[in-house]
Each structure stands twice: as C-alpha cells, then as structure tokens.
Amino acid sequence: MGFALKKDDQKIARALLNDYDPVGSNKEFEHKYQHALENISYKVYRSPDYSKIRGTFLFMAHQSQPYSFMVDEFVVQMYFHAKHKKNNNQLFFGFEKITDAAFNDYHQGEFIQGLTYDDFGNRMDNFVEFYKALRLRVYDNLLNKLHYKLGFRGTMDKGIKDEILQQVASDTTKLGRKYTKEDFIKCTTTVLMKYGLRP
Structure with missing residues (x-):
C-alpha cells in the first residue's frame, strides 16, 4: 500500500x-x-x-x-x-x-x-484510470532516463515508447509476474534490441 x-x-x-x-x-x-x-x-x-x-x-x-x-x-x-x-x-x-x-x-x-455492481464498478474504473495514468508517467520517466543513459539527448521517441508499452501490454507473462520491474525490463530490452540498442 x-x-x-x-x-x-x-x-x-x-x-x-x-x-x-x-x-x-x-x-x-x-x-x-x-x-x-x-x-x-x-x-x-x-x-x-x-x-x-x-x-x-x-x-x-x-x-x-x-x-x-x-x-x-x-x-x-x-x-x-x-x-x-x-x-x-x-x-x-x-x-x-x-x-x-x-x-x-x-x-x-x-x-x-x-x-450496486454498476455503482461500485464505475468507481473501480475511476481507480483503474488513475492508476494507469500514474503507471504511464512512471514508465515515461524511466524510459526518458534510459534514453539519456544510452547517450541520447532529449526524450525517447514517442513511437518507441508506445512500442515498448504495447509489448508490456501484450506480453504473455503470467499475471502475477506481469507489470513487474523485471517484466518491464524484459519488454524494453526486446524492443530496443530491434533498433540495435542494448540497454
């Protein structure tokens, strides 16, 4: 918590x-x-x-x-x-x-x-949207830091970020291990290696 x-x-x-x-x-x-x-x-x-x-x-x-x-x-x-x-x-x-x-x-x-199920569900949906936005801000910040550590200036290209996030979302890792730090690193590495980058 x-x-x-x-x-x-x-x-x-x-x-x-x-x-x-x-x-x-x-x-x-x-x-x-x-x-x-x-x-x-x-x-x-x-x-x-x-x-x-x-x-x-x-x-x-x-x-x-x-x-x-x-x-x-x-x-x-x-x-x-x-x-x-x-x-x-x-x-x-x-x-x-x-x-x-x-x-x-x-x-x-x-x-x-x-x-009711719907009243509670609407509020849970609000929570999911809040947490999703929070998580995306964290990912965005981490990817920009990685971009800098790889020797580049500015921020990571939005297209590459989106591809990494798509990889995270579509990864077949079991739910208990999905969205962990290790899973994020694995997905990021997979995408960056396509572009000849080794984090």
Whole structure:
C-alpha cells in the first residue's frame, strides 16, 4: 500500500486495539479513551460478490482526513477527528460523492452502505484510470532516463515508447509476474534490441 497512518493516529489506533476486550464490558476502556472514541468514526461501502466477477484492489490513498482504504469489495473511509467529518469532499474515485452513507462509531452498530455492481464498478474504473495514468508517467520517466543513459539527448521517441508499452501490454507473462520491474525490463530490452540498442 505504501502509506501509513500519521504517528499520533497510529498511537491511538494501537492503544484502542490493544486495550479493547471484545468479550468484556469495557467500562474502564470507554472512560480511558472517551475523547478518542468520541472523535473516531468511519464509513464502509461494499458491493457484495463484486470480486467474484471483476478484479479488486488493495489501495490506501495518500490523504489522512479521511483515511481511505480500498480492500477487495470494500471501501473504508476513517476519520480520527470529528471536525473532519464536515470535510467529506476529499477525492476518492467518486466514493466522496455518496452523501447518504452513515457514519459508524464506537457507540453505534456498524452500517455498511451497499452499492450496486454498476455503482461500485464505475468507481473501480475511476481507480483503474488513475492508476494507469500514474503507471504511464512512471514508465515515461524511466524510459526518458534510459534514453539519456544510452547517450541520447532529449526524450525517447514517442513511437518507441508506445512500442515498448504495447509489448508490456501484450506480453504473455503470467499475471502475477506481469507489470513487474523485471517484466518491464524484459519488454524494453526486446524492443530496443530491434533498433540495435542494448540497454
């Protein structure tokens, strides 16, 4: 995932998870952590059985109010400060536009906002487009650096870049190994050698 809770939020979460007794009365726990329990809330979205039909992801956004997690067919948005609940417009692939999802907290039961296959799928498509653009920027940067290391000036020719990306997309490598650094190097080498270049 590549991102973590802020240190103070980590300390709070660790203490709550460590001290909470799932079978006890938790009176002392509630008194000790009253302030934290009054501030922490979260929303959960789910499209049941979505992952049986389409691919899902494990992802955490680089934002903290709310923390937004994508885990399989679930999305969780977690707030550590009550005042941030008003700031419900942090972009997260369209989930922020769902305004009728209930906030869950310690004192209430958990409500999971159900989403239709299409509603969830549209937001997953937004994520795929975001990640694709991010990945393409990384590839573009790497290929330009390689172009420079090969002794050329400027940036790599767009046609060659496109050919490399086409090779990556059409490569028959197994899915678990596809799109890895090693696969990208293999595909890049294959294309560049056609032009007499050895990276």
